[in-house]
Amino acid sequence: EAGVTQFPSHSVIEKGQTVTLRCDPISGHDNLYWYRRVMGKEIKFLLHFVKESKQDESGMPNNRFLAERTGGTYSTLKVQPAELEDSGVYFCASSQELVTGSTDGSSRPYEQYFGPGTRLTVT
């Protein structure tokens, strides 16, 4: 089974340009997440899709970032216009639906499978 894939693996652009990152989740995974790691900092959540709907976009830094997931399959993250502070590694992750325990009825978190990331450098 193919894992989460991301394209491109690296991107170098100039300040003010536009870049679009793509994420292909594992087939059948309805949940798709974007995270970002700025150099020297921790990995931070950006947003979460359930199918094509944005479930949580509380981590999006500003309106220069636009995420889409048309059709509920792959997702794109567009940065327009890019700024120097946007440099970092952008990770995508996907997971299945929440799993409910068969014995006690409790819900367990599902595992998020991460892609290799896209390293974005804005010069």
Next chain:
Amino acid sequence: AQSVTQLGSHVSVSEGALVLLRCNYSSSVPPYLFWYVQYPNQGLQLLLKYTSAATLVKGINGFEAEFKKSETSFHLTKPSAHMSDAAEYFCAVSPNRDDKIIFGKGTRLHILP
């Protein structure tokens, strides 16, 4: 708000020695806790996760972690380090019934021959 603190951005151990990576969390409710590993030029891989079923959690590659509520800790250990364990390790927490993962800053593990 939930948070995770990893003690030490770099840890070096000799091959064959005990690996101990420290993680403390802050949470007002029982959390879900994770350890992820990132090998060079690869994505994040789940090592293990705590979901309240057992306080001692065994993961892949011989790693395990113990949840200690009284200490709000979730330290990662491995009895004997191998050269292939060299990687960056992330402790993470997820709020109850929420799926956003909050990561620590990461600890880079170096294995000395």
